[in-house]
Amino acid sequence: MTTDGRLARGERTRAAVLHRAADIASVEGLDGLSIGQLAADLQVSKAGVFAHFGSKEQLQLATIRAAVDRFTDEVVAPALDVPDGLDRLVVLCERWLEYSRSGPFPGGCFFFNVAAEYDAKPGRVRDEIAAARRLWLDAYEAVISSAQRRGEVDAGLDPADLAFELDALGMAANLHARLCDDPTAHDRARAAMFARLRAVATVPHPALA
Amino acid sequence: MTTDGRLARGERTRAAVLHRAADIASVEGLDGLSIGQLAADLQVSKAGVFAHFGSKEQLQLATIRAAVDRFTDEVVAPALDVPDGLDRLVVLCERWLEYSRSGPFPGGCFFFNVAAEYDAKPGRVRDEIAAARRLWLDAYEAVISSAQRRGEVDAGLDPADLAFELDALGMAANLHARLCDDPTAHDRARAAMFARLRAVATVPHPALA
DNA sequence: AAACAAATCGAACGGTCGTATAGATTGTTC
DNA sequence: GAACAATCTATACGACCGTTCGATTTGTTT
Numbered sequence: 395m396t397t398d399g400r401l402a403r404g405e406r407t408r409a410a411v412l413h414r415a416a417d418i419a420s421v422e423g424l425d426g427l428s429i430g431q432l433a434a435d436l437q438v439s440k441a442g443v444f445a446h447f448g449s450k451e452q453l454q455l456a457t458i459r460a461a462v463d464r465f466t467d468e469v470v471a472p473a474l475d476v477p478d479g480l481d482r483l484v485v486l487c488e489r490w491l492e493y494s495r496s497g498p499f500p501g502g503c504f505f506f507n508v509a510a511e512y513d514a515k516p517g518r519v520r521d522e523i524a525a526a527r528r529l530w531l532d533a534y535e536a537v538i539s540s541a542q543r544r545g546e547v548d549a550g551l552d553p554a555d556l557a558f559e560l561d562a563l564g565m566a567a568n569l570h571a572r573l574c575d576d577p578t579a580h581d582r583a584r585a586a587m588f589a590r591l592r593a594v595a596t597v598p599h600p601a602l603a
Numbered sequence: 604m605t606t607d608g609r610l611a612r613g614e615r616t617r618a619a620v621l622h623r624a625a626d627i628a629s630v631e632g633l634d635g636l637s638i639g640q641l642a643a644d645l646q647v648s649k650a651g652v653f654a655h656f657g658s659k660e661q662l663q664l665a666t667i668r669a670a671v672d673r674f675t676d677e678v679v680a681p682a683l684d685v686p687d688g689l690d691r692l693v694v695l696c697e698r699w700l701e702y703s704r705s706g707p708f709p710g711g712c713f714f715f716n717v718a719a720e721y722d723a724k725p726g727r728v729r730d731e732i733a734a735a736r737r738l739w740l741d742a743y744e745a746v747i748s749s750a751q752r753r754g755e756v757d758a759g760l761d762p763a764d765l766a767f768e769l770d771a772l773g774m775a776a777n778l779h780a781r782l783c784d785d786p787t788a789h790d791r792a793r794a795a796m797f798a799r800l801r802a803v804a805t806v807p808h809p810a811l812a
Numbered sequence: 813a814a815a816c817a818a819a820t821c822g823a824a825c826g827g828t829c830g831t832a833t834a835g836a837t838t839g840t841t842c
Numbered sequence: 843g844a845a846c847a848a849t850c851t852a853t854a855c856g857a858c859c860g861t862t863c864g865a866t867t868t869g870t871t872t
Contacts, residue, residue: 403839404849421723425635428829441832442850450830501723510719513781514630514710524782558775558788559795565778566771572722573733579767586768593802612869613819638860650862651820659860 408446410436412460415453419461420501423511424454424519451518458522461504462529469493470533480546480591483537484601487560487587494568495580503568505530531557548594556594563587617655619645621669624662628670629710632720633663633728660727667731670713671738678702679742689755689800692746693810696769696796703777704789712777714739740766757803765803772796 414435419427429450433440447453473486494503501507505526512520534557541547567583570576592602623644628636638659642649656662682695703712710716714735721729743766750756776792779785801811 402848407849423632423634423720425632430828430830439851440830441852444831445850448831507719507723509778509782510716511632513778514716520782524784527779527782555791555795558779558791559772562771562775562792562795563768565775566767569718569722569774570736570767573718573729573736575733582764582767583771586764586771611818616819637858639858648821649860650822653861654820657861 404446407438407442408456409460411443411446411453412457413464415457416461416464416504417500419454419457420499420504420507422501424457424508425511427454427457429453454519455522458508458519458526461499462526464498465493465505465526465530468497473537478537479541479544480595480597480599483534483541483547484588484591484599486534486537487564487584487591488601490564491567491580491584491587494564495571502572503565506565506568531561534560546595546597546599548596551594556590559590560587563590613655616647616651617665618669620652620655620662621666622673624666625670625673625713626709628663628666629708629713629716631710633666633717634720636663636666638662663728664731667717667728667735670708671735673707674702674714674735674739677706682746687746688750688753689804689806689808692743692750692756693797693800693808695743695746696773696793696800697810699773700776700789700793700796703773704780711781712774715774715777740770743769755804755806755808757805760803765799768799769796772799 411432415427415432418432418435427450429443430440433443436443443453447456469486469489472489473482476482476485494506497503505523509523509527512523531554535553538547538551538553538556542549542551542553563583563586567579571579588602591599595602620641624636624641627641627644636659638652639649642652645652652662656665678695678698681698682691685691685694703715706712714732718732718736721732740763744762747756747760747762747765751758751760751762772792772795776788780788797811800808804811
């Protein structure tokens with residue numbers, strides 16, 4: 395970083411590489427990522443890309459971290475703008491579906507694609523993806539717990555159970571919409587999410603009417 | 604096929620190749636499949652493998668079809684052994700979870716892995732995977748409809764909605780168990796599936812108690 | 813046993829992959 | 843503006859990829 399706030403030359407290139415890398419990986423996977431194609435896309439030399447990371451695995455790890463930042467901006471941050479509790483839980487679901495349907499990544503949810511790719515391939519890359527997933531489930535669970543403490547959601551419920559179910563519906567929508575070219579998939583998932591929330595909510599909520 | 608029931612030499616090789624190919628693809632994906640590695644694993648020549656299919660894409664398509672057969676044997680066929688309706692629906696859920704947890708493919712559900720890999724890559728391979736997914740959802744929906752006609756499940760329900768939800772929970776278990784090394788994932792999914800069935804069932808069922 | 817077709821092998825092709833190294837270019841600091 | 847470190851380019855390497863082709867082995871038919 396320069397003394398004013400702008401990025402230095404190297405960091406600007408690095409950021410551009412990681413942005414494109416996450417875009418590509420959301421379609422082609424983290425293995426489908428190729429340093430040569432990445433360099434060609436950005437019109438820089440292969441070694442110029444490579445030098446920033448030192449190995450393909452380090453590039454993959456950095457790409458995951460960059461994708462986490464973009465996901466956080468797109469889904470989690472907007473939810474923090476609404477009141478904690480059931481309100482925020484509803485927005486979290488809605489933002490995720492919108493993120494999947496027409497969000498920042500051309501291949502749908504970046505994490506769904508790379509998680510499925512690496513779920514049976516042990517190593518540092520899988521661990522990083524698993525950590526990102528834990529972050530996301532933790533965000534869900536924290537909001538659910540908060541809604542319970544506020545008396546807006548049935549206190550007998552295990553937050554991890556509900557988080558698992560809401561996340562499952564989101565993933566299914568993400569997959570089904572693209573694989574089967576079904577534009578109603580996200581609406582179906584939203585309806586199922588809201589029906590589930592209606593069943594556990596202890597107070598009325600306008601979005602769940 | 605020979606005049607007695609055994610497979611001819613070529614068909615035996617072909618079947619062995621496709622079996623191993625589906626195993627590999629359930630871990631590495633259909634792109635991660637390599638004809639060279641496949642040949643080395645089976646101790647035959649690369650050209651010997653290649654000649655059966657003519658192109659990698661044809662090998663991928665044949666691998667998907669072979670995986671459909673193994674899936675059908677493992678999940679759908681056993682469900683046909685129990686009475687149609689809610690009974691069969693329960694077994695279908697259970698068999699799928701068991702198929703994912705410790706089924707025939709070393710990487711978990713073959714179709715989950717390749718569907719996520721190809722959901723944003725248009726082409727014949729994606730179309731074949733999408734067709735396999737439709738087959739599976741159709742099986743779910745047919746059993747649900749049948750249960751409705753028997754008065755065992757709420758008739759006001761859209762079978763496609765319930766199929767979507769049950770499938771979503773299965774996929775989430777498949778992913779979570781492997782990615783996060785969580786052996787409770789399938790139990791969590793089963794509990795959620797059965798809770799959902801309990802909510803829509805109009806008759807008691809022992810498995811849902 | 814001779815003839816024939818099916819199946820498989822061995823070797824080679826152009827291409828892309830990740831990685832390494834050396835030199836040119838850039839931006840910053842004295 | 844000279845020195846210097848950071849950044850990027852150009853080129854090359856060996857490995858593996860999908861694919862092709864001719865020779866060879868195998869199993870069946872006459």
